[in-house]
Amino acid sequence: MADDMDDEDGRMQEEEGREDDGDDPEELDGDLDDDIIQEDEDDDSPAEEDDDNNEGLLRRLRLHIRGRLDRDRVQKRPTKVTYDASLPTTHSYLGNDLEEYSGRTVLDEDSYVSLPLLHLPGVILVPGQTLPLHLFNQRIISMMKHVIQNNRTFGMIHDGHNMQPGHDESPANIGTTAEIYSAKEEEDSGVETMRIKATGRQRFQIMETRRQADGILIGRVRIITESVLPDPLEGARCSSHDRLRLIPPLKQAKGVERDMAWIKQRRKRYLRPAQWTWIPPWVYEMYDAEVLMLHIKTELKSWFEDSVKFDTVPSKPSDFSFWVASNIPLADSQRLKLLEINCPVQRLRRELDILRKCTLLHCTECGLDIANKSDVFSMSLDGPMAAYVNPGGYVHDTLTLYSAHNLNLVGRPTKENSWFPGYAWTILQCRHCTNHMGWKFTAVKRKLKPEMFWGLTRSAVQPGFKDTQDQLHLI
Incomplete structure (x- = not known):
């Protein structure tokens, strides 16, 4: 019975976080038809206009699925980024009418508390990370109302049903408390919705769970203490x-x-x-935390090309280790392993090892080379990767890069609901397997630098590691 209830909860979460990426299907079909025509015009080979030709029909169908080639992957890297990096941190696409809440809730370390638990596809919250939410599920909205009336804190856990093939699908017993600092309720065509901004606070271990009559999952959890050597x-x-x-x-x-x-x-x-x-x-x-932090910053300089100002990142070893964990493109299993480590020194050692080995970024589905680690840079004060939510409610951890390759564009650029004000976005697909990879952002103003950049969703890319035989393999 518990398994059936979990499956039902997972289906409801998928309905809430449907991954439509903010596109109207009818509008997208129209855009694709235009893109197919444009692709036919750009093709050097003569096109067959005979609709009865099966080969021509299959070619047009393939273009309809794959979109058009992204031909702007090579650009001169700007010597100075003129974009205001504080704009993405406000998540202004959620609106400016959210009600702000003051104060902070700190739960006693090593204490046992009961928390309502939430899990969404592809979301693993890290302490210090901002979590934007756009909720449509009435059961979860009711839960959030109750949370706001109390200490504004709920538990965020990993959705075990969204694990990648080949990994253990059992739910993780590690989670992170999320504290709501702004929220807004509204009605859309008679349907109640809620927009929320929350921040990851403390890690916890799930001791036991129970489901209430209204379907809300409640967990008795132990707040984890950071072990300082x-x-x-x-x-x-x-x-x-x-x-x-x-x-x-x-x-x-x-x-x-x-x-x-x-x-x-x-x-x-x-x-x-x-x-x-x-x-x-x-x-x-x-095992010196200060030396480990310095080595990690040196490695990150080769990733971000000084686009991150390290004077704005946390200075404490524990907070810095969580900041690094939230800004490197790891698979769900790898991020969970970092959350399970209770010692900041050991967490820093593991992160330094990952940064030194990673050289490339690959497509999660087919392993196609997508970008180099030197292409990563920061467009936000939060770092090169941050969580954003689309109009459908699906949360994406998005990594920003100067350039990327082996990608196709789907649809036309649009400024609507852009996570980066001043930029229009276009959907990206893997050229080989058509897996959704993220978005290409293009400046709508001439003076903005960079003129374009790529945002890849963490669920679509994996870091490529180089072993002792100088061969690449994926984690």
């Missing part, structure tokens, strides 16, 4: 020498040279007591 050299240090551990500011050097000089100074001052132990200093550096 003690200083391994605490017993080897003299407290009277603490003043000698201060690292002077490095003003002359820049970039990598400055980072390496900082590490040498830290090794000289902070890790000097390691010389009095049996373990060499470099071993302690492997």
Whole structure:
């Protein structure tokens, strides 16, 4: 009986989050017909106009499914991004009339609480990440009303029915609390809807679940405590020498040279007591949160090309590790594994290993090469990847890139409900398997830089890793 109720809940979630990507089917068909005609005109080979020709009919049908080629994959990268990166963080496409809520709810660590649980296809919330929602399911809207009247906090868990083939489909027992900070109820043609903005707060472990008479899933959860490792050299240090551990500011050097000089100074001052132990200093550096954060920032510079201002990212190791987890394109199983790690140092070590190995981005369905890691950049203050919701209620973790290849365009550009104000979007498909990959964004104003960029949904891409034999494989 419990399984049947879970299946029914999953179907209701799919109805709520239908992935129509904000397109009107009739309007899209018209656009595709125009695109087919344009593609026929651009084709160098002579076109057959005979409607009775089966080969011509199949060719037109294939173009109807695949769309037209994206021929603008090569562009000169702008030396300066003029776009206001704060605009996407407001999620203005949800409207500016949402009611704001002040204050913050912090649940006691290692405590047991009861929370209403929500799971949506392809959504794994990370602490610190913003979650926009556009709800149509009346049962969930009723749940959110009750949540707002109390502490504005609910639990976000992974939808096990949306796992990729070959993975365990059992529900994950790790989730993240989401606190609502703005919401708006309204009626659309007599149907009640709700728009919500929430923020991921604390991780929790599900101990047990039950379903209420109204169908709401309630979980008894334990708030997870972050395990902070003690200083391994605490017993080897003299407290009277603490003043000698201060690292002077490095003003002359820049970039990598400055980072390496900082590490040498830290090794000289902070890790000097390691010389009095049996373990060499470099071993302690492997578990030094500050050094790990510096190495990760160095790797991210090759991804984002200095488009991310690291002075705006979290400075605490725990918060920084969650920020990294929410901004690298991982499969659901990989993101869940990072959430299961309770120690920030171990989480940083795992993320650094992923960043060093990843070289390419591939299509999840067919493995076709889509982009290089150097193409990733940030169009938002939240980072290169953030969660956005389309008019149908489906939430996409979207990664922004300077360029991408092996993609087809479907439909014409439109500014309606654009996640990036000032840009029009066009649907992208994989050229090989026609899997939905994301959107191409084109500036509607001449002075905007970049003039175009690509937004790939996290569910459609996987990082490509290079093994010891210099061959690529996917996680």
